Amino acid sequence: MQPIQVQGVHHITLTGADRRSAIDFWQGVLGMPFVFEQPNLDAPEENHLYFDPGDGRLITIFTHEGRKPSGRPAPQGPGCVHHLALTVSRAVFAQAAQGLKARGLAHSGPKDRGFMDSIYFREPLGLLIELSCWRFTPPEGFDHARVLAEAHRLRVARGAPAIADEHVAEAIAALAAARGR
Template sequence: MSGIHHVTAIAGNALRNFDFYTRSLGLRFVKKTVNFDDPGTYHFYYGDETGHPGTILTFFPWEGAVAGRGGVGQTQQTAFRVPARSLGYWTHRFIEKGIAHEALEKRFGEAVLPFTDPDGMSLALVGVPGAENEAGWSNGDVPGEHAIRGFHGVTLLLENAAKTSSILTDVFGFKETVREGSIIRLTADNAAGGIVDIYEAKGFLPGRQGAGSVHHVAFRAVDDADQAEMSRKLVETHGQHPTEQKDRNYFRSVYFREPGGILLEIATDIPGFAVDEPVESLGEHLKLPAFLEPHRNDIEGVLPPLERAA
């Protein structure tokens, strides 16, 4: 299986982020942990019922984070899959909840509903015929038949597409399928998270990361051996400099910056999010890696409470 494993972004207020993604969008809160490199900051994971690769959107919520600025060298938009017949439901829901959104538009023959989260992150819902046959998580806020089915894909804003496209095809198994204006669509053989659109925008200002920005996009590796082979190709064929493997508890990661400057990751499908708590209670308790467990009291003392508003 190829495609996107997860997308990680930057948020401001933690409770506002938590409420928006669990209540307004109806995603499952799959994991409550911390940024392993900055343990005074949460790391939230949202996704489907079990946190399948291709459904996971994660956030580092930094209170008071300055807003990012869109531009070249950034992930411009993150798009989710929903059943095509559910776009009317979602349009009404956005209106009722005062969620900033744009009019329905067509891209590559698909109906797309662009919107933004409270931090200004650019998102979209893409109506996919047949998505109603895929499993949908419902916690009661969004009916199961209209639930988000995971990622559709991401749009990368780059000065030049050629070298990045070569990495996506040679290393990650994508294929260029169609072009529409300045946008190149690459597709992987995977239902969720199988699309990367590269918007080639010459002369645009470079982006600046901050609240509402994507921090990195992670692509799937089946296991350590698959990841090692991808890293080898990055070095030997594409002149990249991936990091050593880092253990993130729920997957193992290697990072590199693609030629346009966007941070990418290769994340293993294993061991998954049920490694430290059962599926039925995912996200209910703060989970820490072993090396941070001795500091639990201090960490819990600085993290803001996640008590939902009534």
């Protein structure tokens, strides 16, 4: 039997608190345009807010006026979401820590992930949010996943513990060469 072939993430839906806290965070802090709202068609007592994270997909939030932000870390056991990673530009990443601090949001500070940089913080309901910034641009005709798959192959062949800049650079060169560039 063939696997069900997915073509990408359609949307992500999170359970939020009240409408105002959702708009204040997703639009006010993260700058995601508020696209539209309607009732949650499976639970009409809830509202369903739609936000644009910037890539043509959607992040949606179920809200209910009886729920309030708790600020407690969200559960992280099996079956739970560990964190939501959002892409930001290098310029935005350089200002992220300062912007989070100005809003009173505690954060991890910049973290070196080898092929990307990250900063972590919790949104008002306790979900861990990661702002991620790529350290490389894929060659024309390739995406980040293809470059990382090749970099991983190189890393494993050399016995390195994690992908490093050298693996990414060689992967980009190999992919560009394969295209005749």
